[in-house]
Amino acid sequence: MHNRDVRASDRDRDAAAERLQLAVEEGCLNLGEFDERVGLAYRSVTQGELADLVADLPENRRRSPQSPSPAGLPRWLKLVWTGWAVVFAVNVAVWVAVSVAQACPADFWPKGMLPPALILAVVTAGAIRRRRDASGEGP
Template identity: 75%
Template sequence: MHDRDVRASDLDRDAAAERLRLAVEEGCLDFGEFDERLGQAYQSVTRGELADLVADLPAKRPQTPRKPAPAGLPRWLKIVWAAWAVIFAINVVVWGVVSVANACPAEFWPKGALPPAVILAIVTAVISRKRRKENGEGS
């Protein structure tokens, strides 16, 4: 009996699905074709049907080890911190000017910007801890 005629197992279907997923990552398939072929893979009865789904794809490239996440903070978080710092600084300067212009110093109203800083600090700590764990630096 020829191998193409052998009934496919769930493991065979999963292997074909993984190859199709890698083909999308490599840019060999678009999402529409991936979706169509994935459906066909899980409906395939024989190994030959699975082989036909991946026959036009280049040979599987060896998996390169994933790079660890960068050690620093993500760029978006740095931008949010910078924006908060600028807004807070402007508020402190305006408060200072208002306080100097009046005979009696105004209440320090920029303190209203501190709760978002606490939330940002918590988000920063969680992300930093997660990145340290991903890089194997312990907890």
């Protein structure tokens, strides 16, 4: 970025967000830092503000086409799915325990966790599609 005072475009903000996502996948940022920085990236007005968000990260490395993740998912997305699955499993276990203890089974209240899973599934599909498009693979 040559001039720090030049206004940033949407493409500049998206590039900074992608670099931050790559930093999470590399283990350079945790999810809290990623969340904070991505929010700042999309609120940035100048290229200098974007440069400051990635200045402490290692050189921009591209994803290696030889070593894609097994499911094609970014590490952060795998972590979010894992967290959701653990919470869902605990909720189902509690529901089972409550239902067994009562004469009449309780309503399946863990179903309230399914809408967030649907949203997460849409985000996952978008991430897979973005990775496929970036790598030049076809459907």
